[in-house]
Amino acid sequence: MTLDPYQEDTRMPPLGVLSLAAVLCEMGITPQVVNLNELFIDFLKCNRDEKPVDFLTFIVEHIESLPFDVLSFSTICSSYPLTLRIAKEFKKFNPGVKTILGGPQASVVDIPTMKAFPFIDFIVRGEAEDTFPLLLEALSGSGSSLKLETVPGITFRKGTEIIRNPNAQPVLDLDSLPLPAYHLDPGIKKYKVIPLEVGRGCPFNCTFCSTSEFFNRKFRLKSPQKIIEQMKIIKDEYGISNINFNHDNFTANRKKVVEFCEILINCGETFFWSCSARTDQVDDELIALMAKAGCKGIFFGVETGSARLQQVINKKLNLSDAVMRIQCANQHGIKTAAALITAFPEETKDDLRSTINFFVDMFRFKNVEPQLSLLAPLAGTQIHSMYQDKLILDYIYSDMSYQGWEQDPVDIEMIQANPEVFPNFYSIPTSYMDRSYFKEVRDFVTYIQVWFHWLPLAFLQDSGDMLNVFDRWRTWRTNKLIDNSDLNTSKKPYYLNRQFSKDFCEFALTYYQNEMAAAKKVISSIVEIENLFLTQKSDPIIESPEKLEIFSLTAFPYKSRGLHVAQLSIDYKELIRSLRDKKDLKQVPDKNITIAFQEANRKGLEIDVRILSPLSEELLNMCDGNRTVNDIVSQSSSMKAQIDGIPSGKVCYFGLSRLFEQGLIEVSSQPIIKVDSNTGSALQSGS
Known part of the structure; x- marks a missing residue:
């Protein structure tokens, strides 16, 4: 992750x-x-x-x-x-x-x-x-x-x-092992993060996982003292304080994790670390302690959003509790991966629906990255043993084990000739839907988060069924005769192309809004916001003798590159609150507002959006790069003479300085010249 x-x-x-x-x-x-x-x-x-x-x-x-x-x-x-x-x-x-x-x-x-x-x-x-x-x-x-x-x-x-020969005994005392010979890797100075093995094995026995087989279910952790000792060596010798803990289930021994965190907090040094855990092996108190001790990332293997499949695959998580633990980690600022798998042999459409809804629901959380992979029958797993005589080579490769979209032709020949050696490249037949359907659903929800932030979540809360949205989208796309011939080829997937984002916006504003939406105005407003990011904006090139870092009366302010401004007719703050808290979107009140945000910060859309007051909007429009701050303040006499007893000039100066602090405007030492990025010719003032 x-x-x-x-x-x-x-x-x-x-x-x-x-x-x-x-x-x-x-x-x-x-x-x-x-x-x-x-x-x-x-x-x-x-x-x-x-x-x-x-x-x-x-x-x-x-x-x-x-x-x-x-x-x-x-x-x-x-x-x-x-x-x-x-x-x-x-x-x-x-x-x-x-x-x-x-x-x-x-x-x-x-x-x-x-x-x-x-x-x-x-x-x-x-x-x-x-x-x-x-x-x-x-x-x-x-x-x-x-x-x-x-x-x-x-x-x-x-x-x-x-x-x-008979199996070797596992290494029971992991503290006895030396620190990995990082110095033998020629690239050691390039790394931003160093992996450190902190334990081995997992006490659980999920049907799809190969960890239990490799480590014979022998769960072990290094002592907290040894882990911290090795972290300090890494920091001292390589100058790296970001450590990725290598262990499938770091928190299985709660007592040791608490001891580790408490020692680390009191050691007098700062480290950032990440780990893997089960959501039923942490609680809110432990997550808070881990965050205090420098935990910046947790990989949670949730695997399926279906309560039925949780039992079938022997994961047995309580999904409501899983969401609460993910939410808690999010609140503590911990970057969290919520990993899911689909295309299990027994997976029904209702099971898939639950998983897709769970996936999209994770969009509510700022620090959570949901992941969805197709099942791969990893060698040595229970599920491989059950289905090894039924495997098929359909060339729909799983990314569950980091496989790419395509394989070398020579590799394919080897894979075809030796299924018992390379079972992970094969597929287990699915009973209720074609694997190509699972694959397209997976691509759809995975790449939709590349292009959109709030729109999929709004669809989920508005309709209650994201898989139904996908099916309607798929039918609409087919009827529109949109070319998607590369869906199952080795080319860049259709859903990762910008054309998909344009097509999906059209679907949202035409079919979904007219035929499916309960909260039509909300859907329309969200599409308008997100579409600003998707429209390739060709900002003019700004030629300035000197961009200033200090705001002053003699500076020439101009709008920052990539700035987007939109007028909405709904309460934006309440809209975001409703999406985060899963409230009825039809209850979002009407409100005429203007918002501004930067194109470069799409991932942080909900943070970087600025709701502009009428005065801020008017001031922003006056920042054309040909007037000084003093000019704009002087021209403010046409505005209201006083605001709450404060002279308008002071109000305007303060308003401009706030726009500068927020990154909505930049300032130059001299008037700026705007050049058309396509023709190279100078633009007139106001262009």
């Missing part, structure tokens, strides 16, 4: 790899770490003439210059095909190199991977801090008597036979 204050860049070092590297460093072995995520960014930045034909070639060119005898990969499901192709390429040119896989994906598909890809020599399953060094010792050939058959937790080849 994305968290302030590092929202613009959420790249992080490869935690699992660096954790193993730290163990090796303690043994006197310094491994070379290649961060493929950073390498991919370097690949994208290459000039066209310098860039290899594909990323795989770029990787090989980078790594082949490094000396090594063992090539190890951490694996996750979304990039598993690419990982295997890299390993194959190196094995082709370096047959003596031992290729080792570890991590979540290889651990649960070890046997089918070894059968399908003979260039893989070893797979280290599960937690590897004890196992991996033993494997290297057995491979060292330095007189070690350690036999591969005695190394727990590995799968390997012995001639033509594949041997799977």
Whole structure:
């Protein structure tokens, strides 16, 4: 999820790899770490003439210059095909190199991977801090008597036979593990946030989740003292105080979390941190304490807005309580992700409706980012075991495990030939609706929040059924013969195109307002407000000798770039209050007002909107860049002579200074020249 204050860049070092590297460093072995995520960014930045034909070639060119005898990969499901192709390429040119896989994906598909890809020599399953060094010792050939058959937790080849040793024991004392070897990541200075493992395992057993399988349901937390000690080291050595706690359910042990927060509050240093939690594993008191201790982000896996499906998938959350916990985190200024999943095999339209309504209802909260993913049958999960013989490859990929819109053709060939190795790219058949329908609903609600803020929430509160709104929209779009041929292709989705926002505004002002709306005036006003952001405004270029930072009588004020002004016929403050508090929109009173806000701050629309008084509106219109503040104040004699006994000149000066403080106007040392951004010619005053 994305968290302030590092929202613009959420790249992080490869935690699992660096954790193993730290163990090796303690043994006197310094491994070379290649961060493929950073390498991919370097690949994208290459000039066209310098860039290899594909990323795989770029990787090989980078790594082949490094000396090594063992090539190890951490694996996750979304990039598993690419990982295997890299390993194959190196094995082709370096047959003596031992290729080792570890991590979540290889651990649960070890046997089918070894059968399908003979260039893989070893797979280290599960937690590897004890196992991996033993494997290297057995491979060292330095007189070690350690036999591969005695190394727990590995799968390997012995001639033509594949041997799977018993599982290794989990690391019970996480405090004994060293701090990850962050210094081995060449990109360490670039990061805004550092991940820190604070625990492992989850005591719950949701049917779709792979965490329980990988960690054998062994829930553990580091001691509060160890967590804070490692946070301080990160801050001292790398100058980073933003820490992302790596653990699926940090708050499962409430006592330890309270102790951690209290120690952190009293340690005399400032940290910002984020974590993952279940909504039934926190309460309002704990959330308040976490916020006080510097918690800036929580990832809540809600999974479904359907009370029935909560039981089916073994999540078993009370959804009313979930909303209250999310609301509490929001009130404390904690950025919160509310993650949902759809396209479960048993999911009915009523279940989907509940999830979509839950998703859109989250728009009420300023600090909440709802997320919706299509279900993926992750290897090793209960749901995969139940449906592994029924999987279909429909090329409607899930983003539940960070997969993209498209796959490389070579990857697709591998996926087609090996469903038991790559089940996450497959789909579980759905009983009540086509997966293409789930996919379009998911795209609709996910991308609608890119273009709109209040309109979807108004539709939900006005109609009570956002899925019905979608169905009506879909029918309207079809009848209008709008081209949506790219809905299920690898191209940029229709719903992420600006054309969708224009089409949806037309739907809102024509069909919805006329055929469905209960609060017609409210819907009309919200569309008018949001449409201001969607209309590409070509502001004139302002050529000024000097933009001033100080407001004075001799300055030349002009309207800020991207400023929008609109006249409404309803009470805007009451409208926003009604949306936030889920009140009847038909009760929003009429009121003629003028509002102004900045285009650059669309995400904070409800905060940045300014309701202008008649005087402020008149003053704003006079700020044309060709009159000084003193000129405008002098011309105010045409206004009311006094306001509450204060001379009009003083009132106007104060009003202009407030417009400047609010960012609605800027000031220049000399008259400004406006240039048409299309023609480059100067515009006349007042243009």
